[in-house]
Amino acid sequence: MIYDYCIIGGGIVGLATAMALLERQPGASLLILEKEASLARHQTGHNSGVIHAGIYYAPGSLKADLCKRGAEATKAFCSEHQITFDVCGKLLVASTPLEVQRMHALYERSQQNGLKVERLDAAELQRREPNIVGLGGLFLDATGIVDYKQVCQAMARVIQAAGGEVQLSTTVRAIVESGDDVTISSDDKVWRARQLVACAGLQSDRLAALAGVKIDHQIIPFRGEYFRLPASKNDIVNHLIYPIPDPELPFLGVHLTRMIDGSVTVGPNAVLGLGRENYKKFSVNWRD
Numbered sequence: 001m002i003y004d005y006c007i008i009g010g011g012i013v014g015l016a017t018a019m020a021l022l023e024r025q026p027g028a029s030l031l032i033l034e035k036e037a038s039l040a041r042h043q044t045g046h047n048s049g050v051i052h053a054g055i056y057y058a059p060g061s062l063k064a065d066l067c068k069r070g071a072e073a074t075k076a077f078c079s080e081h082q083i084t085f086d087v088c089g090k091l092l093v094a095s096t097p098l099e100v101q102r103m104h105a106l107y108e109r110s111q112q113n114g115l116k117v118e119r120l121d122a123a124e125l126q127r128r129e130p131n132i133v134g135l136g137g138l139f140l141d142a143t144g145i146v147d148y149k150q151v152c153q154a155m156a157r158v159i160q161a162a163g164g165e166v167q168l169s170t171t172v173r174a175i176v177e178s179g180d181d182v183t184i185s186s187d188d189k190v191w192r193a194r195q196l197v198a199c200a201g202l203q204s205d206r207l208a209a210l211a212g213v214k215i216d217h218q219i220i221p222f223r224g225e226y227f228r229l230p231a232s233k234n235d236i237v238n239h240l241i242y243p244i245p246d247p248e249l250p251f252l253g254v255h256l257t258r259m260i261d262g263s264v265t266v267g268p269n270a271v272l273g274l275g276r277e278n279y280k281k282f283s284v285n286w287r288d
């Protein structure tokens with residue numbers, strides 16, 4: 001059998017791609033190959049669980065548009081599939097005069113992006129978040145939280161109901177393209193597909209190399225570490241609390257995140273990791 005589509009990776013990008021393909025082409029044959037024993041075991045299952053509203057992105061950019069539409073689609077999907085999510089809102093807090101300047105620039109950007117954002121002074125900030133001190137803040141009411149593992153499980157059910165197959169515990173080891181199709185091999189199985197989409201996240205450069213695609217970048221492992229507050233502090237904040245981002249850094253900054261299970265995490269930092277998929281501090285993967 002030759003599949004119409006083969007997708008490598010059972011994270012949210014692979015699953016969303018599969019769902020979109022089956023929606024556009026009902027009846028297409030589609031296979032997802034995932035190396036782990038369950039879905040969303042890497043980035044998708046280790047993130048902050050935030051449904052971002054898209055305040056950071058350059059107005060008019062594809063990212064700004066996708067983030068806004070993606071947030072709406074995520075909430076609609078969760079409602080349709082009875083997945084708990086909470087639109088708890090996000091507060092970006094300025095703690096220095098420089099951050100106040102950046103905050104105003106970010107506000108202008110948010111207006112160009114068509115987002116509903118409130119500017120708060122220090123007194124209003126204190127009223128809404130008695131445990132947070134700052135010179136001012138921006139409040140976005142559209143930001144939410146969800147458990148992306150649950151979202152992925154529901155997506156897999158949609159894919160399977162549309163005839164797609166999900167094969168877990170299957171590591172792709174070889175990709176050979178011919179003029180007509182592509183042959184994909186694991187340690188003990190071989191598949192053929194007319195089109196292949198690799199959504200391999202942290203391994204994407206290696207998958208590209210397997211397929212003979214020349215790329216000029218490489219994944220360097222960085223780990224984001226989170227602390228979890230003791231349960232007695234679960235009510236310490238009412239919203240998600242973020243800093244005003246530093247435009248020099250590619251990170252959103254350490255945030256206080258209310259998780260969908262009621263707990264509050266503080267993080268992530270970004271430390272050079274000793275393995276791409278190593279989540280414990282001192283575990284090492286020499287190849288990585």
Ligand SMILES: Cc1cc2nc3c(=O)[nH]c(=O)nc-3n(C[C@H](O)[C@H](O)[C@H](O)COP(=O)(O)OP(=O)(O)OC[C@H]3O[C@@H](n4cnc5c(N)ncnc54)[C@H](O)[C@@H]3O)c2cc1C
Nearest residue numbers: 009011012013035042043044047048049050172201203224
């Ligand atoms: C610390 C951190 C916090 C974040 N917080 C948020 C947030 O709050 N909100 C948000 O929207 N985004 C957040 N993100 C970003 C988001 O998590 C990622 O953009 C998203 O999960 C990427 O999904 P993915 O499917 O590309 O990758 P992954 O989830 O990593 O999936 C890739 C999959 O490919 C599989 N794979 C790899 N190689 C092979 C192979 N050879 N054969 C078979 N399968 C293979 C892997 O096992 C994995 O399951 C965060 C990211 C980080 C790092």
